[in-house]
Amino acid sequence: MAKTQRLLELLMTVNRKRKFTVGELAQEFGVSQRTILRDLQELSEWGVPLYSEVGPHGGYRVLKERILPPIAFSEEEAVAIFFAIQSLRHYSALPFAAEAASATSKFYAYMPPDVRERIDEMRHRVDFVTPKRQADSPHLSILLDAAVNQKVLAIAYESREKQTNRRIQPIGIYTQNGLWYCPAYCFYTSSYRVFRCDRIQTAVECAETEPLDLRDIHLDNRESRLAGEEKNSIAIRAELTRVGVQKCEAERWSAPMLTIRPDGTGSLSGQIAESDRDFFATFFIGLGREATVTHSPELLASMRSYLAELSGKYP
């Protein structure tokens, strides 16, 4: 069994170094060069893409795709992983979509038949729904790469009516409600902004612009790091019935503003951006009798004009 063990370690060493010579490994493993050569050939047969060059400064190389040492999972773990990958199936765009697909099929293929049956039975009984959008986000990989490696990108962005060209330095990407977003520093407006990835028409690396050092700013801390950037905010407040509370809970933004009383009713209060006023007006009108807005006057005004408009539409 010593050989199997050595081959696995060799696999890891080889993956770590990417470039090496036979003599080097022979010494490291305390075996003869001949043995290493035979081992490397075996790894090749396993599918590890080794490539060798003769002559001084020659040696072995591992091309692209590395193969990691095999991992044994328990049945339960395997099922969990399988469904984790499945949970991504509703996303129309993903960075690493292809890899996820090949990983699932590999996974599925390696399962013994009875586990496969179990998976099949569960497959149509658990689902992770995400709104489907036709919006495609083809630049996710580039954006992600730029975020990880601190690169500046030149993008063509279509916001509402106008189309602009700008340079941005991405902080990361995230998906919410079926759309992908990319928070980034925008050199055009000299501020941090969130871009919708499906509206990015082109994205190419821009080597001329010196990147900022944003290594310490990432998705989980950007809000606190960049706080204080808010502009005109208005205070709102609404009383909610029990049903109203339940409907509010469905909205992601509501969490910090929502207070729930022991009897199930509650209230929603906090500061909102002036630019979001219309959004909140329609939201509360949608809640109908389940909410009673008491603040602010501006919000109530928006709601009234909205109601007037609708009353005109459905007389």
Place this chain on the structure above:
Amino acid sequence: MAKTQRLLELLMTVNRKRKFTVGELAQEFGVSQRTILRDLQELSEWGVPLYSEVGPHGGYRVLKERILPPIAFSEEEAVAIFFAIQSLRHYSALPFAAEAASATSKFYAYMPPDVRERIDEMRHRVDFVTPKRQADSPHLSILLDAAVNQKVLAIAYESREKQTNRRIQPIGIYTQNGLWYCPAYCFYTSSYRVFRCDRIQTAVECAETEPLDLRDIHLDNRESRLAGEEKNSIAIRAELTRVGVQKCEAERWSAPMLTIRPDGTGSLSGQIAESDRDFFATFFIGLGREATVTHSPELLASMRSYLAELSGKYP
């Protein structure tokens, strides 16, 4: 290498049979009993939980946790799987949460250091946001198990105002917008209904009630299979602006009713249950100027009375 091969096959055979004798395997693999004994000991050392009983009717057994044959992934696949598991982190409740966690840590531990670094760098730069809810759904595993194995459950359910006890037979579970739902046949109302899992207060198996044969009904087909069950249905139709289309796409029920035109606008039309009329009235009012409802008169009447009520509320 013959031995390594045999051990892997042995691992699978052993997992398949769960109970077996040494003589049996010796014959199957065409080697001596002694060899099998030695092999089994080696599998034990690998961590396979084997247990043996001597005497007639004795033999070997595999306890609980089976270990699947090791799978080798490429680096890209591994990263993809890792993030697939990560994508579940915003869910406050999951069936198989524990297994997913142990799978990630195992995964992470097996990665060579440089891949681990790469993962660390990406970890805070990709995210899958799902609304966080305080709503906990502790019965997911039971519901899922009941759906897979065709069992009837007795549940205590808190709907709106009243609390009811009913027997249901789950079809599956799905999560949407941060909440878990369970479509099921309800013996109490003798109809198919969707339950919100966080409102299920208790769930226990109910052996007395004879389960229906719902094996062919699952999440992906239940809508079409159960069509025609509707009683008083009314035809509705609405024109949607581009924004209206996008908002509708976020709703799971809209898919079969939604038609999207090349320019991004669209329409929503189909049959709805009379009992859902209020729901649709508020829904369309919430869409405001992004939707123009043309049918049916009943729906329009609901909307008008709703608007009148609101206008009275916010004069």
Place this chain on the structure above:
DNA sequence: TTATCTATGACAGCTTTTGTCATGATTATC
């Protein structure tokens, strides 16, 4: 008691792996 199991050690024989040596081939560098 008997038949059916696992469990272990010893050892010879067989198979696989390894090291050594010899021989070639390629290529960067001086």
Place this chain on the structure above:
DNA sequence: GATAATCATGACAAAAGCTGTCATAGATAA
């Protein structure tokens, strides 16, 4: 063009590892 650093391969004997057989022993259900 010589030199040194590399990979590449074959042959063969020595070493190591694996396997089968046999002997022995203990447990237990029928």
